[in-house]
Amino acid sequence: MQNYKDDIFNIASEKDFLELSLSIFNFQYRENAIYNKWVKLLNVDAEKVNSIEQIPFLPIEVFKTHQVVSTAINSNTIKFTSSSTTSQIPATHFVNDVSTYEKSFLKAFNLFYGEPSAYCFLALLPNYLQRKGSSLVYMCDKLIKESDHPFSGFFLDDIDNLISKINHLKQSNQKVILIGVSYALMDLCDKEIELNENFIVIETGGMKGTRKELLKSELHAYLKRGFKIDTIHSEYGMTELLSQAYSLGNSEFVSPPWMKFLIREVSDPLKIRTDNKTGGINVIDLANFNSCSFIATKDLGKLNENNKLELMGRYDNSDVRGCNLMLGNF
Helix, strand or coil: CCCHHHHHCCCCCHHHHHHHHHHHHHHHHHHCHHHHHHHHHCCCCHHHCCCHHHCCCEEHHHHHCCCCCCCCCCCCCEEEECCCCCCCCCCEEEECCHHHHHHHHHHHHHHHHCCHHHEEEEEECCCCCCCCCCHHHHHHHHHHHHHCCCCCEECCCCHHHHHHHHHHHCCCCCEEEEEECHHHHHHHHCCCCCCCCCEEEEECCCCCCCCCCCCHHHHHHHHHHHHCCCCCEEEECCCCCCCCEEECCCCCEECCCCEEEEEECCCCCCCEECCCCCEEEEEEEHHHCCCCCEEEEEEEEEECCCCCEEEEEECCHHHHHHHHHHHCCC
16 A cells, blocks of 8 residues: 555645545545445446546445444554434544544644644543543644643643633733633633633534534634634534644634545535535545545535635535435445
8 A cells, every 4th residue: 555644744736635635536445345335336437537526425424334444453443433412323433543643633733823832732621531532632632742731631620720720821921722612612701711812712613412503603702702802713623534624713714735625515415516605515634544535524614715614504414315315225
């Protein structure tokens, strides 16, 4: 197998991205039994795929029912699982080389924010032992360690300690990243915790049934008003991916060079939109070469004129009836 890890993190042009995407598509078509079956189910001739718009995207739901792997599971394989209620089946992502994941999120963080060592990280998330299967918690645990700041840590179950550290950090010149799930950040907001220019707040989504679902604009307005700051950042990632995009305070998500978004028609999930209108979000994540790099999510969004992603909401199951019927053949 080609050493994709060296190539994906050195993409320097659209030509590089296209060539690597087609190479990984052909590799995964050959080696990934689940993806191979999906491509054939769509009657796509793999030999005729010569653009990223022609590449079939695997529905993200398949990660709930199948082992989506392009290389063999081994003793070092880590299983990342999505959070779920008792009525839901969690998604499982078999990560056969976790060093690729670490390289992906560290390089992306460095690209958008700089070195982790410049920050103190305050995470409103369960800690690594509480939620060992979470890829988000794994990422934050690594960033906390890389920061090497004595105040960095997980504080979901230790709010009084978090507030004490926030008050202390407000008196310093230390840059701080407060990252957490939406409901936990809102709960902290309700305690009338005022932040200052030292702080970057990154929300990762997720009401987990504890609060009413809000539009991104409503959530950000709530947090800005509560924390008395001008901007809220967002992270866009998921269990099934190894890369993240970030919104740096303007609701537009930017991705690292090895990650790209395409928008598909709602009524025809196999057709890619090119008109800056809302549709389903397809993700190319080349860091996912050991599983599947071409994922059709259940999120709705659109690409603006600068090719940046705007999140619009979630699919209703009825919107993807045709896709669901095909999934029944799996």
